[in-house]
Every structure is written in C-alpha cells, then in structure tokens.
Amino acid sequence: MPKCTIDGKEVEFKPGENLVSVAKRAGIEIPVFCYHPGLSVVAQCRMCYVEVEKMPKLQTACSTQAAEGMVVKTQSEAVKKGRAGTMEFLLLNHPLDCPICDKSGECDLQDNSFGHGSEFMRHSEERRTYVDVDMGPVIQKNMNRCIHCTRCIRFGDEVAGIHEMVAIKRGNNIDITTIDGKQLKTEYAGNYSDICPTGSLTLKDFRFKKRAWMLKKTPTVCEGCSKGCNMEVQHEGNVVYRCVPRENLEINKYWMCDEGRFNYQYVQDPSRIVDPMKKAGDSWLVARWEELLSGLRTDAAGASVLFLVGTDLTNEEMKAIQDAARALSPKIQIQSFGTPGVETSGQDGPRDQILKMKSKTANLKGAESLGISPLLGSAKSDVVVVFRGGRAELPRIEAKKAYGVGVFLEKERNFFHAILPGLSFLEKDGTVINHQGVPQGMKRALLPRGRCKSTGEMLMLMLNQRNNEVTA
Ligand code: SF4
Ligand code: SF4
Ligand code: FES
8 A cells, every 4th residue: 555654654545545534544633624524525614734745835635635655744833824824714704602502512613723723813893694594394504603614515415416505695795505595305404414514504403402512422223214324322311312323334424314313202202101001991001010911921822823023123122022922832923014015125225315215114134034024914813912113113903902012102002902111222232134234233322211121021021920820
C-alpha cells in the first residue's frame, strides 16, 4: 500500500482516499463541516485546512487525495490561523445561544469553535435573523443556526433520491430551505437532523425533551424490517428519547428510515398491556401469572393446538418456544407469522431504492433457519397461542381459546382470552438474521415494564409447574 506522512506519522492509504479519512485512521482528527463520508465532496466550508509540503497555500483535506510520499501538517501555525479564520467567518451570523440550542453538547460547530476558534471576535454588526420553518412532521428548521454546509441538500439529492432542499439567494442573504417552502416528502427525513452539523435541522419528536449529554446510549438493531439497520437507542430513566443510525457499511451505511426511527414509540405506549390479563365476559381483569401459565399448560396439552411464532422474535426465543412445545406435547404444531404476503424470504425484497424491505419484521430468516414453516391464511385450531415481539401483524384467529404471549396494545386484546405480557426488542438481548443472512445482536436498553416477563421465563415457569406436578 502507498504511504504518506501526517504530523510526522507514516500512514498507509488506499488509492483515492482523502486526507480526512487517512488521518482519522492514524488517530488524527481533522475538523470538518461540509464533508460527510456518505455524501459527495464539495469542499466549501474550509474548516479542514491542512498544510501540504510543496503546495504554496493551505489545502482542504476533504478534497485532497493522499499521494505517495506526501507530507501533511495538521497542526502548523498557518493551519491554526486558517481554521480560526474559518470559525470567525462562520460565526459572523451565528447566534451565541448554545445554552438554549437543542444541538448543544453534540454540535460540531460548538466543538470546532472550542477546539479551533478564537476567543475574540472582531464583528460587531447586527446578525441576520430568520423565523423558524416547519418542514413537516419530522423536521423543524432554524435558519439562524445554519452554516450553509449543504449536507442536507446533498443528502436529499444523493441518498434520499429527492431534490427537496435548496439554497436560494446568495451571500449574506442565502437561505437553505425546501423548494417553494413545501414540507419534506422523503420517508428518511430524520437523517437530515443527524447530518446537520449545527442546531439548524432538529427532530420534532426529540427537540427540547432532553439534553444530549444526559442520554445513555445502547447500540442495537432496528426491528422495523428485514434490513436490520444498525442503530443506537438513546434513553434515560427507562424512557427512550430517540433512535439514531449507527454506521454499518455492509447494511445501512449511515442512514435509517423514519418508520424504523420512530418504531420505538409503541414500547412506551400507555395502552401497552404490561400486566397478565384474562377476559371475564365483556371485560378484562388483571390475573395472577400462575393462573394463566397453568391454564396455558393445560390447554396446550389438548388435541388441536397451534403455536404461532412472530418473525419479530429473536432466534433464542423461537428456539425456546420450539423446545417448550416438544416438552409439552408432540401434537403441538408450530408456524410463523409476520408480514401478510411476505411469508417466506423468497417473497421478500426491497420496498424502495434505499433501505426498506418488504418484510416488516426483523427475523423472517431466523424463523426459516429453525425450520418453522409459515402460516398461510388464518390460524385455525382449538387452542392458538400467539408469541409476538411487537411488529408481526396478527392473523385472523379462529379458535375456542386464544392466548397472546408477548407485546400487545389494548386495542389488540380482543383477539384473545388471556394476555401474558412479554418483552419488546428494546427490553431483551437476542439474535436476528437479516435478509442478507447476517446474524446481528439486539441489546437490552430498557428494564421490563410493569409485570412483563421474558418469553424464556414464562416458558420455564410453565414447564416447571408441569415438572412439579409430575414429581408431586
Ligand atoms: S441546515 Fe444544517 S445541514 Fe443544511 S446547510 Fe444548514 S447547517 Fe448544513
Ligand atoms: S429500513 Fe428497515 S431496518 Fe432500516 S431503519 Fe427502516 S425499518 Fe429499520
Ligand atoms: S470539510 Fe473540507 S471544506 Fe468543508
């Protein structure tokens, strides 16, 4: 591999790689604003100045490709002066309102100002001001904080496939907005907020709910479809405040869709059933776990029993259900359910040109790998037990007795005679296999709500009751 020298360190690089990326691999951070590894290079903010031997002027590292024998300095006096000048220029029109800005604590402008700016400012003129713009259900725009890096425009054009963000007017009057002030249309709008290096594009669902530095971060996998986008759940006090994508160049690159980003909301929906419940006439009563588990065990020993396994469950849960069914009765049938019309991975495929897949559950491949055949049509049996993670679409159930085990909302309970509340994807660890066949780990971010139990615990308690009876 060819080599160049950065700040005295010899570094290998791949042909075509730019200096920001080569330096990063060597542990040297070059500050950027307009550069993003998932977007085209425009070199317009001038924050990434470096000095390159034999070149008379400072160079922008994002648009300079490393070359064999190149000698680069990222900390020279000329570089420091250049970056401080860029910061002074960018802050000419930026309000000094970090304490009340939603981006504070995770803002590139704040960090780069602290790391590379000057403590003095020569500018004393009035700053330009704009009113906030409502950009639709996902994004709110504050143009006062914009530094015209155009990441958002390029994200629309190059990733979301929609030219909806534009720069209008020029110079001091420039305005980054949507065409004719229309609302954003893309179903990937949350990414605008992730890539904006300032507090200009904020997520409506999150803004002003929590300071960034108070959030705990758990890396996990989105359960919204069979793509398996890598994401980070940001939470505090057992409440999720937002989900953001995590980089995985093989799967989702740097992005995620809005459906996956906001999917977490059902987990903390006040109508989620978090107590064991049984139907009593037209009403529902809170029940004891022992009562429901022993009822389920007795009913599962019947002649015609169907265990329906959601393709939104993890491999470990599905395997535990298979093992429990074998231990309870050889007559129990097991089938999977998830997305109507996408019963097998052969029927799965892209839902758009970006990330979304047709299967709206994360683990269709996992169910197939365990040999669980899909339910076709409605679920007919004397007893039907539905195990569900939260996203699998409930089929039509024709049964004398139906149990729901897992995550259900109140509006869904009338399908059943009893609900045994389980854990959502944010409350458990486990493995899911995405449409490419890549196994990935889901990580627990939250504690269980109410009296919810894991599928494994419920099955163990149920089998243990049986064993107690056998030995009694
Ligand atoms: S809104 Fe944000 S991403 Fe768009 S140009 Fe302004 S600073 Fe850059
Ligand atoms: S494409 Fe699928 S896996 Fe990725 S964020 Fe959207 S719903 Fe989640
Ligand atoms: S990051 Fe290089 S010019 Fe903006």
